[in-house]
Amino acid sequence: MNANVARTALRAATRSAPRRGAAGAARSLSIAATARPSLTKMVSAAAKPSLARGLKTIEFTEGIPEKVYEREDWPLEKLQDYFKNETFAILGYGSQGHGQGLNLRDNGMNVIVGVRKDGASWQEALDDGWQPGKNLFSIEEAAEKATIAMLLLSDAACAKVYDGIKDKMPNTHTLYFSHGFQITYQKETGFQAPKDKDIILCAPKGSGRTVRSLFLESRGINGSIAVFQDVSGNAFEKVSAMGVAVGCGYLYETTFEREVYSDLYGERACLMGGIQGLFKAQYDVLRANGHSPSEAFNETCEEALQSLYPLVGANGMDYMYKACSTTARRGALDWAPEFEKACKPVLEKLYESVRNGSETRRALEFGNRKTYRQDFDKETDAIAAQEMWKVGHKVRALRPENAAKGL
Ligand SMILES: NC(=O)C1=CN([C@@H]2O[C@H](COP(=O)(O)OP(=O)(O)OC[C@H]3O[C@@H](n4cnc5c(N)ncnc54)[C@H](OP(=O)(O)O)[C@@H]3O)[C@@H](O)[C@H]2O)C=CC1
Ligand SMILES: CC[C@](O)(C(C)=O)C(=O)O
């Protein structure tokens, strides 16, 4: 391919990327399968007849088969029929309660919300249109009505709250989680798993806000699904249907343990903790070497988030590299292994801290403080008060689309 053809192809791919929804994602899966057979070789389809179209075993890396479920297997009518006798009770209305609850409601499911009446979430549920006495209740009242109880409380509060309601759930046949936390770390959380219910997990791989926004764009977030206890014999079918009902596009099979280990690890590293640490270190070195605040911010955060990372998201790291200059590519290729070497020991230490329960004990200790919300606010306010993010606030306001709105 000559350089002009490559550039045209690159531009066409960039233009089409934002329009990809679930159907687009499905297309790209099959395109990838055609182009790179060794990466996404389909080795078999379908264990259960009812999931024959939906379940795929895919080798994302040759020799390691993984199970993936597709939204296409659960068209809305089928989903509504499958769950017609169920009452989904969302217990806790944080980011996930909001995203999953509203998506279930818009998908025509019989869904109610249970939150404590004196808490912040009650008001948020009211703001989202849940109506007291109709589909908004106290946690105890909602639990009593639930056939499928969705434990979307904070991980720190969940075991204690469940302990208080577990004997008053006459209709509940299924406990649903969005995290493997309670079950995997039962010793630390004290969660008492009932023996008579299906225990399933669907963990959207992203913020509840995105669970909602992608659903509204007719797209779908990736979700991890797992079954810890299958009393009914239908737990896998049920959790794959639920994953679709709450707004996921593709569902990747895992276990409770693998979900929680990878989740706690990822959010502390590349997803949240790691980027704040790397951005701040880079910004501070630029400032210490005499660069202006706006230059340091533009070169660290704004360019990453507005220009380069979206290219990685759309088409991969190699694509982003190819979209940058020869000079940038040379340096990035040379320095990437240095960063890998420097970060790896920190990441190994972090994984061990997740595996041995230290991160869990820390989350429980902190999350159970009466003042956890105010304490969090103090720390996140301190990040907002860092020079880098104060500068960011002003730089963002100057983005043409914001400046025009007077933000
Ligand atoms: N945030 C996310 O996007 C993701 C979260 N998850 C998982 O989903 C689950 C829910 O997380 P998330 O939506 O973030 O919610 P949060 O962790 O922010 O928890 C908030 C909810 O817990 C309630 N709560 C806290 N303490 C108590 C208590 N003592 N008694 C009663 N209710 C209490 C709050 O009610 P109140 O307002 O009354 O205090 C609020 O409704 C977790 O397992 C999490 O790990 C999974 C994927 C992504
Ligand atoms: C990355 C953080 C997360 O795991 C998530 C949004 O997926 C969470 O716990 O909020």
Ligand SMILES: [Mg+2]
């Ligand atoms: Mg998490």
Ligand SMILES: [Mg+2]
């Ligand atoms: Mg997560």
